Amino acid sequence: MFLTWRLWGSLPLRVDSTARPTAGHAFVVQDRALDRCASGPLWLRNPRIANLVAEAILIGQGERRFYDRCPWVVMPNHVHLLVLPQVPLAVLMRWLKGSTARSANRILGRTGQPFWQDESFDHYLRSAQQIGRITAYIEGNPVSAGLARSAECWPWSSAGWQAKPPAPPNLPGDRAKM
Numbered sequence: 444m445f446l447t448w449r450l451w452g453s454l455p456l457r458v459d460s461t462a463r464p465t466a467g468h469a470f471v472v473q474d475r476a477l478d479r480c481a482s483g484p485l486w487l488r489n490p491r492i493a494n495l496v497a498e499a500i501l502i503g504q505g506e507r508r509f510y511d512r513c514p515w516v517v518m519p520n521h522v523h524l525l526v527l528p529q530v531p532l533a534v535l536m537r538w539l540k541g542s543t544a545r546s547a548n549r550i551l552g553r554t555g556q557p558f559w560q561d562e563s564f565d566h567y568l569r570s571a572q573q574i575g576r577i578t579a580y581i582e583g584n585p586v587s588a589g590l591a592r593s594a595e596c597w598p599w600s601s602a603g604w605q606a607k608p609p610a611p612p613n614l615p616g617d618r619a620k621m
Contacts, residue, residue, distance in 0.1 A: 444510075444528055445577050448540060448563035449521035451556075453483040456619040485519040486558070492547045495518045499543050500524060504601070509535040513574075517599035518588065523581045536563055550577040 487493050496517045504512040510526035528535060544558035568574050585597035594602035 444526055444532065445566045445568055445581075446524045446526065446536070447521060447565075448536070449480075449560050450484045450486060451558060451560050453485075453520040453560065464593075470566065471511060483520060486547060486551060487517055487522070488519045489550065491550050494552075496522060496543050497599050497604060499539055503535060503539055507535075512601075514578045514601045515554065516581050516584050516597065516601070517590050518584060519590075523584060525568070525577055525581060532565060 487496065493494055497515075500512065500515050500517075500522075503509045504526075509530045510528045513523040513525040513527070518521070520616055526535075540559045540563075547558050548554060548556065568577060582594040582602040585591040585600060585603075591603070593599040594600060597603040
């Protein structure tokens with residue numbers, strides 16, 4: 444399952460709505476607009492908040508066992524995650540978004556305000572080719588957005604997190620990483 448969710452109020456006001464050949468093409472247009480967005484909240488640029496989201500992704504697999512985790516990236520205003528769900532999608536998204544929103548709002552000194560947009564994007568992947576393409580897309584997102592010169596240089600991604608010395612410890616129940 445390929446998941447994407449974004450900060451509340453982060454979608455640019457104007458995105459080219461020209462018909463796209465596939466839903467995947469339309470998604471890429473929207474995602475690129477998020478990457479270029481200079482307005483709206485960019486709270487995930489804050490290293491404390493980006494770290495707490497990254498750590499929650501790891502906990503979702505290890506301690507909670509909500510999914511087998513694959514590639515992931517925390518961008519300034521959105522998150523991409525590729526997982527094999529072990530619980531209903533609504534359960535894992537409610538936990539990921541709810542726990543990180545409370546902690547992030549505390550860091551920002553905000554109370555009673557939305558942090559994440561209510562909806563999220565999800566897409567089932569049906570082939571190894573799709574998984575490979577989405578993996579490259581996720582880990583390459585900071586590079587294509589001009590935030591890092593290589594995937595390993597972005598500290599809030601599966602590629603960069605594993606490249607950080609020392610590598611994060613395996614959490615209980617951590618399976619081999621893809």
